[in-house]
Amino acid sequence: RLGAVALAASLTLVACGSGDDGDAAGGGETKTLRLALNQTEQHPSFVALDNFGKRLEEATDGRLGIQVYPNATLGAQQEALQLVSDGTVDLAIVSGTQLENLNKDFSVFNLPLVFDSIESQMKTIHDPAVVGDLYSSLEANNKVTVVGGFTQGTRNVYSKKGPVNTPADLSGQKIRVQESELHTSMISAMGASATPMEFGEVYTALQSGVLDGAENNEVSYVTQKHYEVAKFYSRTNHLVGLDFLIVNSDLLKGFSAEDKAAFDKEWAAAYAEHTDLWAKDTEKSIATAEAAGAKFNEVDAAAFEAVLKPLTDKFLTSDAQRKIYDAAQSAGS
Numbered sequence: 001r002l003g004a005v006a007l008a009a010s011l012t013l014v015a016c017g018s019g020d021d022g023d024a025a026g027g028g029e030t031k032t033l034r035l036a037l038n039q040t041e042q043h044p045s046f047v048a049l050d051n052f053g054k055r056l057e058e059a060t061d062g063r064l065g066i067q068v069y070p071n072a073t074l075g076a077q078q079e080a081l082q083l084v085s086d087g088t089v090d091l092a093i094v095s096g097t098q099l100e101n102l103n104k105d106f107s108v109f110n111l112p113l114v115f116d117s118i119e120s121q122m123k124t125i126h127d128p129a130v131v132g133d134l135y136s137s138l139e140a141n142n143k144v145t146v147v148g149g150f151t152q153g154t155r156n157v158y159s160k161k162g163p164v165n166t167p168a169d170l171s172g173q174k175i176r177v178q179e180s181e182l183h184t185s186m187i188s189a190m191g192a193s194a195t196p197m198e199f200g201e202v203y204t205a206l207q208s209g210v211l212d213g214a215e216n217n218e219v220s221y222v223t224q225k226h227y228e229v230a231k232f233y234s235r236t237n238h239l240v241g242l243d244f245l246i247v248n249s250d251l252l253k254g255f256s257a258e259d260k261a262a263f264d265k266e267w268a269a270a271y272a273e274h275t276d277l278w279a280k281d282t283e284k285s286i287a288t289a290e291a292a293g294a295k296f297n298e299v300d301a302a303a304f305e306a307v308l309k310p311l312t313d314k315f316l317t318s319d320a321q322r323k324i325y326d327a328a329q330s331a332g333s
């Protein structure tokens with residue numbers, strides 16, 4: 001961990017020392033923004049963000065660029081969030097679960113069954129009337145602004161032990177969850193024993209038997225190679241996950257109006273490209289996993305819904321949360 005922080009610090013020095021990264025097309029300097037990502041270069045998020053950076057550079061005549069650091073080389077998400085808050089790293093992709101720890105209102109989007117499709121999720125999370133206050137809520141205390149999000153697709157449970165059909169099948173199994181109180185309760189409600197852990201540690205923990213399983217989308221199941229060690233992927237379909245793009249608030253305030261407009265426009269194109277890639281990569285991932293012997297099965301959906309529904313009332317405690325929840329629900333109808 002210290003290594004990642006030291007690396008991020010030295011990157012800042014390099015960037016400052018060279019007066020950022022040299023001449024832009026117009027004779028000015030290119031500011032290359034550093035973006036922390038915990039996915040591989042094959043993941044749709046890397047591809048869409050890398051293309052975002054290229055388009056941004058073109059649209060700003062070389063004034064702004066983005067360098068994406070994949071594989072959590074700048075730190076796992078918790079650290080990346082802190083580095084963006086400090087201004088050591090400019091941008092990061094963090095899971096919704098990370099922001100829930102700073103402002104409980106974010107937990108609405110992390111609830112099981114809150115979105116009924118990727119389309120309604122993307123519509124809700126990019127509607128300023130719904131998310132305007134939420135996305136600026138971390139600026140005062142954390143200097144973090146939420147720009148928007150990428151879908152994580154539907155998340156499902158997978159296990160080394162065998163196919164899961166009902167919550168009873170998860171009894172006694174140690175299932176990894178993201179570092180979130182809500183998701184810890186969710187996996188407990190689904191019958192398993194929840195083990196919070198950062199993403200990058202899951203493969204080894206599955207391999208060594210510290211974990212019996214985890215829950216994630218098909219793309220991460222394959223890019224992280226979890227399918228090699230946990231062969232039974234069961235469609236619990238418990239939630240449509242969400243990643244946020246966050247930016248250091250001071251940095252964002254320093255953009256000229258022209259550059260901010262280019263940033264917003266190219267970001268909108270980036271999440272559209274990501275959503276498109278997502279569907280294709282999900283299909284490809286299923287094929288890859290099946291070819292390697294992974295088994296996919298449907299579950300008793302009603303049995304899971306029955307244990308998951310009560311979490312909504314337990315975790316929706318304020319009017320602000322209820323308003324966001326209602327907007328998410330009506331986007332699907």
Ligand code: GCU
Pocket residue numbers: 038077093094095152178198199215216220243
């Ligand atoms: C997905 C998601 C990541 C998250 C990961 C996890 O891959 O896109 O942002 O970190 O799940 O389960 O931790």
